[in-house]
Amino acid sequence: MDMNEIKEIFFQECEEQLAELESGLLRLNDGDRDPETVNAVFRAVHSIKGGAGAFGLDDLVSFAHVFETTLDCVRSNKLEPNQEVLKVMLKSADVLADLTNVARDGGSVDQARSKQLIRELEALANGTPLPTASAAPAPAVAPKAKPAAPAPVAEAAAPAANDQGFTPVAFSFDDFGGDEPEVSELPAYDIIFKPKSDLYTKGNEATLLLRDLSRLGEMSIHCDMSDLPSLDQLDPEAAYFWWKISLKTDKGEDAIRSVFEFAEWDCDLEVSKVGGEGVVAESDLPMQPVPFDLSALDAESDAPLGVTEEEENLVAQRDEAIAAAETANNVVQMAGNAARAAASDKGAAAAAAQNNAQQASSAAAPTIRVDLDRVDRLINLVGELVINQAMLSQSVIENDANGTSSINMGLEELQQLTREIQDSVMAIRAQPVKPVFQRMARTVREIADITGKSVRLVTEGENTEVDKTVIDKLAEPLTHMIRNAVDHGLETPEKRLAAGKSAEGTVKLTAKHRSGRIVIELSDDGAGINREKVRQKAIDNDLITADANLSDEEIDNLIFHAGFSTADKVSDLSGRGVGMDVVKRSIQALGGRINISSKPGHGSTFTMSLPLTLAVLDGMVVTVAGQTLVVPLTAIVETLQPEAAAIHSFGATQRLISIRNSFCPLVDVGRILNFRSTQANPVEGVALLVESEGGGQRALMVDAIQGQRQVVIKSLEANYTHVPGIAAATILGDGRVALILDVDSVVSASRGQSLQLEASLAAAG
């Protein structure tokens, strides 16, 4: 594995960390004050910094460092993560993402922006002095101040890190020295360091850690070899030794922990301050390898200090501190700490158990990274397998009319197995839509900034899974739509207030599964579509005639026309008039549908319905004018055999079919697709009642139904071009290509919109 490969892995991890970072920040933004969330955010930035350092990506390191420093203030409760702070942090996350991309792909970043953010971050880190941050009453304040300050020392991988805003270190120590003359002698710590085998497999070296530790002060080491098995049972790669270290240092417990920073997960580490009986038990808890959970230390180290102050009042005082904390401003953070402090009373065993549980729950399910090409190849192969299985079944049926039962049973089992394999393979490529939604959060922020609107993005159902091929193609249309929603949909804060709404607009993005498709909804609580304006614009652009009688729904759908934009002036964001028709076309290219509903004054909702996968489809195989076509099963509501009495002529060419006393237009598929020049006699065919995205039902006339089958979708665009009325192609059991009908486009063609027109549009685009 060469350096580039390692670097590639780093960037992949960066992506994950960035996603983690952003989702964490968004959770904080929503009022989540779980210390674990803060830690996760911190960890993400820290990991990026660490990796970037290893590759000498200085820009990334320096930005990540400042970011980390500020995050640390949040973590140690010095900085309240309010909306203002989080706004800066979310922007910083964006810049961090940009810097990462630049480090990977080259290019340049907006230096001014990152410099500005660095200044803002530094201001946040320095600007909030300690006393104001911890508004808790006296008993909590004094002990809190001390451990909070050195925390960054522990975190900073590079010693140079200390110079950013952490001068209070010295100050608080002096403070304590003065208050408590009995600890003026160097504090002594007992450290128990038990490496696990993983520590060594990850390339850490106990000797080096111990050497670093010795630099902190006077140290004596005792190595415990009692766990060493006899030679025949010895695993040469396992860890058997552990060390008991007594260290006298004035650097504080955090400095000790920082030595083990990168080994923390792979060893059992106990650091305890010598003195006071309860202390050892007290200190047990934070020593557990809770990743980076140094905020826990803050509260717990209250106790040891309290002990040295007034030993007999230990318990009472801590209770007081907890009670005080609960009434303090930052109730939530403190409560977390208090809970830990309380838990520590239960003794080392209980605490360890709790921590183990915590660790177990935080450990993600094991995953492997697989090259996407391999998965794609597998999916293609399974697709071929499905086709082959269909061919086999067909030839057996043809050649063996009386059907030997064992062969048929075998074939049926094969069919089931094939289907199961296919489902499982498809599941490999299924991904939650979360990353795309997260990207949208950034888009919203940026556009809100540019437009001067205040926007909140609410997402729901981010964990809805859909095939990766769909996800990849989702981002672009969604970005367009989000831009439109913020730029055109939402009003300015003044207008909103005037309309009696809150100044902050809400854009809601939801995803859910519905009948074998994924439905993505984007709604805003803006002004809704201005139908008068849209109508006028359409008349101006010759899309409709001035006397056209359009329903509200039809007017709303006009915005999907090419060259249509109602924004009075063309803005940088949207309003070039290439927005919604491009969106519609890319959604359709995915086999999806898009629809809009709008309530004046209350906002608009775009509903997209997309197939879960672009690889397979359940379809009804039908015959039209001698050709075999596949109609997606999801589109079909019912099938019926029309009777002559149910067919009614309507105008010159239209025909309606009455179904249970409601009339539904008949659409001759063969005519629409130019397979025949005359209309077929409906009585001789079969009608497929379909529901189209534009609302309303249509009865599609086909000649006959051959059966129902799962088909593998083959792209027509790969070697040919998009064909109006046709969604894709597939290969049937006889090896022939069959076309998959694009029901929506056929239905809209039947509405008068000519497919030829669409064809010329497609060719022009």
Add this chain to the structure above:
Amino acid sequence: MTYLAQNLTHGGRELIAFRIGDQEFCVNVMSVREIRGWTPVTPMPHAPSYVLGVLNLRGAVLPIIDMSARLGLKPAEPTVRHVIIVAQVKNRIVGLLVEAVSDILTINDEHIQPTPDMSSEFERTFARGILAIEGRMICLIELEAVFPHSESEAA
């Protein structure tokens, strides 16, 4: 860069010659993937008249172009004796229906004569040169121009 330009730098090249009616044409052998017999195709709605339909080639769906109609000659009536030249044009694969493949020519670039200036549609669109081989005239075809809705056409 067209394949012509690519190959001009190399000197010698191989061309595959095929027959439509009484005329002979050739394309660069490097763009030909395989040659197969005619099998019925699935017609495409709203396709240009020279696109006969699509065919399954080991799992890939490829359009079949009637070269005769494409080059402005009379549309072919495919029979089992017709052959399909499966060619790669840029990153797409396309099948070209021709009457027969005659032979493979190894020629040097100096054998390629420029097309006479006749300002016909055919000459400007498809022909890239003509060859005189043993008294026959063979026209060198630019495959990219043959393909329907190629980028140049769509733009």
